[in-house]
Amino acid sequence: MKRWRTLASPEGDNKEITAxxxxxxxxxxxxxxxxxxxxxxxxxxxxSLSDPMELRDMDxxxxxxxxxxxxxxxxxxxxxxxxxxxxxxxxLCGYLEAMGAEVDFYIPDRSEGYGLNLEAxxxxxxxxxxxxxxxxxxxxxxxxxKYITDRxxxxxxxxxxxxxxxxxxxxxxxxxxxxxxxxxxxxxxxxGVVLKLLCAxxxxxxxxxEQYSDLAAVGTIxxxxxxKGENRFIVQRGLENIRNSQNxxxxxxxxxxxxxxxxxxxxxxxxxxxxxxxxAGRIAQKGAEKAAELLTTESPDVASRLSEELSLLNSSRRxxxxxxxxxxxxxxxxxxxxxxxxVIMVAGEGWQHGVxxxxxxxxTDRYGKPALVIGIEGGSAVGxxxxxxxxxxxxxxSGCSEPLTKFGGHPMAGGFSLPAERIEEFRQLVDGYxxxxxxxxxxxxLCADMEISLGGLTLENAELLERLEPFGEGNRRPLxxxxxxxxxxxxxxxxxxxxxxxxxxxxxxxxVLSFSHPFESFYPNVGDRLDIIASAEINEYKGNRSVExxxxxxxxxxxxxxxxxxxxxxxxEISRGEGCDSRLIPRVIPQDRTELMKIYDLxxxxxxxxxxxxxxxxxxxxxxCMLRITLDAFAEAGMIELSPAAQSAVIKPSAGxxxxxxxxxxxxxxxxxxxxxxx
Numbered sequence: 150m151k152r153w154r155t156l157a158s159p160e161g162d163n164k165e166i167t168a169x170x171x172x173x174x175x176x177x178x179x180x181x182x183x184x185x186x187x188x189x190x191x192x193x194x195x196x197s198l199s200d201p202m203e204l205r206d207m208d209x210x211x212x213x214x215x216x217x218x219x220x221x222x223x224x225x226x227x228x229x230x231x232x233x234x235x236x237x238x239x240x241l242c243g244y245l246e247a248m249g250a251e252v253d254f255y256i257p258d259r260s261e262g263y264g265l266n267l268e269a270x271x272x273x274x275x276x277x278x279x280x281x282x283x284x285x286x287x288x289x290x291x292x293x294x295k296y297i298t299d300r301x302x303x304x305x306x307x308x309x310x311x312x313x314x315x316x317x318x319x320x321x322x323x324x325x326x327x328x329x330x331x332x333x334x335x336x337x338x339x340x341g342v343v344l345k346l347l348c349a350x351x352x353x354x355x356x357x358x359e360q361y362s363d364l365a366a367v368g369t370i371x372x373x374x375x376x377k378g379e380n381r382f383i384v385q386r387g388l389e390n391i392r393n394s395q396n397x398x399x400x401x402x403x404x405x406x407x408x409x410x411x412x413x414x415x416x417x418x419x420x421x422x423x424x425x426x427x428x429a430g431r432i433a434q435k436g437a438e439k440a441a442e443l444l445t446t447e448s449p450d451v452a453s454r455l456s457e458e459l460s461l462l463n464s465s466r467r468x469x470x471x472x473x474x475x476x477x478x479x480x481x482x483x484x485x486x487x488x489x490x491x492v493i494m495v496a497g498e499g500w501q502h503g504v505x506x507x508x509x510x511x512x513t514d515r516y517g518k519p520a521l522v523i524g525i526e527g528g529s530a531v532g533x534x535x536x537x538x539x540x541x542x543x544x545x546x547s548g549c550s551e552p553l554t555k556f557g558g559h560p561m562a563g564g565f566s567l568p569a570e571r572i573e574e575f576r577q578l579v580d581g582y583x584x585x586x587x588x589x590x591x592x593x594x595l596c597a598d599m600e601i602s603l604g605g606l607t608l609e610n611a612e613l614l615e616r617l618e619p620f621g622e623g624n625r626r627p628l629x630x631x632x633x634x635x636x637x638x639x640x641x642x643x644x645x646x647x648x649x650x651x652x653x654x655x656x657x658x659x660x661v662l663s664f665s666h667p668f669e670s671f672y673p674n675v676g677d678r679l680d681i682i683a684s685a686e687i688n689e690y691k692g693n694r695s696v697e698x699x700x701x702x703x704x705x706x707x708x709x710x711x712x713x714x715x716x717x718x719x720x721x722e723i724s725r726g727e728g729c730d731s732r733l734i735p736r737v738i739p740q741d742r743t744e745l746m747k748i749y750d751l752x753x754x755x756x757x758x759x760x761x762x763x764x765x766x767x768x769x770x771x772x773x774c775m776l777r778i779t780l781d782a783f784a785e786a787g788m789i790e791l792s793p794a795a796q797s798a799v800i801k802p803s804a805g806x807x808x809x810x811x812x813x814x815x816x817x818x819x820x821x822x823x824x825x826x827x828x
Contacts, residue, residue, distance in 0.1 A: 150717070150762050151517060151595040151702065152710055153682065155630050156180035158599075173610045174617065177598050177627050193616070195382040198354055201345035203332040210305050210321035211349050213280065217303070218250055222279040226254040227265060229285040229339070230430030230437035232371025232423045236364040237284035237307075237339040239444035244347050244361070246445075253278075256437040259430060259503050265290035274300050281305070285339025287322075288312045294319050307342050309374075334379040340368025341383060362386040363394050364444060370415050371423035375623025384415055384619045398443035401456040402426075415619035416626070425459045428466040431503030436462060466504060473500050473508045473522070481793040488794050489724040491583040491590050492545075493520040494576050496532075500524030506533035506562070513537060516794065517593030519545075521579070525569050534563040539591025548586070549578040592714055595702055597630040597682045603654040606685045611696045614685065631698075632680045633706055639675060641668035652681065652698070660688075660697040670758055672767065673703070680704045705768055713765060716773035723778070728822060737774040738819050745809060747771065748779045752789060752798045761795035782814040 158179055165186055167175035183189050201207055217224055224245055228238030238254045245252040255273055257266065264286035270293050273281060280303045283290070287306035294317035297304045304319040309326065316322050323342060325335045337345070344365040347357045366387020369380050376384055392411045394400045403410050406421035429436035443455035477495050481487050487495060493512055500508075505522040512520035513535040519542060523532040536542040541560045550556055552575045556565035567575060583590070606629065620626040637658055639650035648663040648671040661683060663671065673679055683698035719729050719737060729737065739745050751769055761780060765773050780798055784791035786807045790799040809815050 150713065152592045152714060153597065153630070153702070153704070154594050155597045155600055159184055170616075171610075171613060173601075173605065174613050177614075177617070180598055192377065192381070195378050197382070198345060198348060198379055199333040201349040204323050204325060204342075204345060205327050205330040205332070206321040206323050207346065207349050210307070210323050210346060213303055213305055213320045214245075214282070214350060217280045218245075218248055221251065223277050224250050224252045224280045224282065225273045225276075225278040226252065227269075227273070227281055227283045227286070228254055228256040228437070228441065229263065230256055230259055231285075232426040233339045233368040234285040235426050235430070235437055235440045236368035236371070236444065237343045238441045240340060240343050240347065240361045240364050240368075241282065241284055242441070243445055244350070254438075254441055256430075256435075256441060258435050258437075260434070265293040267293055267296055270297055274302055278302065283307060284343050285309070287317065287319075288324050289317075291315075291317050293317075307339070307346060309337050309339050309342050336375050336378065336380055338369050338372035338374045338380075340365045340372070341374075341380065344383065358386050359390065360395070363390040363396055363399055366391070366415075367399070367418055367422060367426070370418050370619075370621055371426065373622045376415070376619055376621040377623050381619065381624070384621070388413060388415065388619065396444060397449060398446050398452045398455065401452040402443060402459060405456040405460045415621045419621060424466075425463045428463040429459050431501070432462050432466050432469065466507075469501055469504050470507050470511070473497065473504060474511060476500075477508065477512070477522070478793070485793045486724065488516060488518075489721045490580060491518070491587060491721075492540075492579055493518050494523070494579060495521075496523035496525055496530065496572050498525045502531045502533075505531070506535070506564070509533050509535040513593075518590070523572060525572075528569050530567050530569045530572055532565045532567070534558065534565070536561045536563075537591060537593045540587065545579065545582055545586075548582045549575060551578065589718065595682055596628065598627045600630040600632065603631060603634060603652060603657040603659050606659065606696055606698070608687070608694060608696055611685050611687050615687075626684050626686075628682050628684055628701060630680065630682050633678050634681065636673050636675050636677050636679060639668075639671065639673075645669055652679070660695075661700050662697060663700040663703075665701070666703075670763070672759065672763065673705075678706055680706055680708075705766060707768065708766060713762075713773050716775075717777075720774040720777045723774070723818070723822070731823065733774075734819065734822055736772055737778060738815060738822070739775060739779055739809075742810075744775070745779060748776060749783065749788070749800075752780070752783070753800055755798070757790075757797055757799035760797060778815070778818065782809050785814045 158176065163179050163184055166178055166184065166189060170178060178189060183192055226238050226241050228234040238256060242252055242254050255269060257269055261269060265283060281297060282305045284307050286308055288308040288310050294304055298318055306317060306319050306322045308324045311326050312324055323346065325332050325337055344357065344361060347361060348354045351357050362383060366384045369383050374380055391413050394410060400410060402425060403413060403422055406425060408417045408421050426440045429440040439455055439458060443452060443459065446452050476497050480495055487493060493516060502524050505524050509520045509522040517537065519536040519540050521532055521534045523530050534542050542563045543558045543560055546556045546558060546563050546565055552571040553565050553567045556563060558564060614627060634652040634654040637651040637653040639648065642649050645668040648666045648668045650661050651658050652661050681700050681703045683700040685696055685698055688695050688697045719733060723729055748771060751764060755764060761776055764776060777795055780791055780795055783789040786809060788801060788807060790801055
């Protein structure tokens, strides 16, 4: 369950925006903080890159590279194993090779860790390299930079990560986040920094964009940097180039992902192409090198073979992720209290380090809580963390860092390592930190941009929304709240895997698709009124264009979010042994058999396929905390089969009557709460 909220329109006179862009697009811009024509022009009007020479040390980097080209020095590009690092590597290697350089690349395996390392640097220099250029890494490689310099080689660092106060000693350090950098745009990814390096070397922006904006766009989308300003321009140009891409490997990969290059969107690249490039580095040893080879090859046979290999690796990544999630589900089945903690933490032997971050994201999305997933190998453990708005993951790791040997991250995600024997100690520190700093945890939210009627989502308006593309981080596809529409009809899609229904409001009907609600569990009936949050997109079929909605969530109009989240918080506090306000006891623990039978009959009517959340959503009129506690009591007494987080409840054949008030959970809980109360 996510709390719904809608962006507020700013106060004041903003008629110029709506007059220029219309009520719909103008209203969206206003709600996203674009409140004057200057900021609107900055959003829509970026038609070129800013001067690359504004980046600190860019002049020195250009000078060193040109000298290496003139002298025939061997150059090694040192990349990273993710999508941004691979595309950055391919761009710079491709350009230097075209300039006649003796160039190769090195991308570390995940087992080597992120960024430059001494062993790799030694191998590269022993191979005769005279200039190392990092892409998408290097800003924290102090020891490695000194080693390279002491060996008599040159080092150029190009990076986009946050630097410390000191910088590594090197020939040039190009990073827009340097404190002394005066460049206009700071949110470039590694591929964006490399693109500007190539512009500086070539002194012909248009030529570089024609040759490399497709790879730069994929890196920008894959690194999830904000699609604003120059990033927006890079992706727009890149998508244009992808339609007639000169990069054979990228074209093969896009087609292997089931995407038509001539109509590829940023969203399609994000969900189909970027994961294939990331999967190579997550799953296979030196897999990222295969991805870089794919993006630099000129052989059709090699491109076909490698694109197929990357697709297979992506399938393997999905299977590995699902295997980890299955093991997590088993742990949760054995210990449901894992889900009642303020932060979910799970650990397992052999969980692949390249995939645990994806598993953490899935847990956070599924349960609406911060999640930490830890993979154990021998005596060492590596963890990945994902968060929700309002909970600062980096601060939490900092506050619980005593057992950690290494950690890093930002408010929404982080990574860490620790000795395996200290995992339980770390878990207790996390629980204590959260109790102290987040006695009331933030709630996961689904945010609509604006409220609108079905009549406002015309084909003309949907076409106007396309002006906001490309959609991605910092410029997500708009979501609309539509209240009180009626389910006119419904049907199953893909054998019941998905749901399609027609929503009607004041004579207007629109098709609604839900890819997160299987038809069997989509319980609203024809004639029911719903509030929904959905995006509006254009569907083209046999030359006809129409608006269809893609639903994110739905509610019945009389559902009370405040009551639900308050009751859920109390249930989790009770389940953790923290007690509750004694005045709440009659509202959260059944007082007589009538209340028990009401809940038992509800479970019976639902037939087992409905979660406790959905029971409340259906308007059963039962306090959610009381419902969960009663379901737990039924399960303990052997009356129902209850899944973790009460995702399903199935009646079991019962032998004889059960006195749930005489002993068992309800008896113990009532006594405990009366003895341990908070007022």
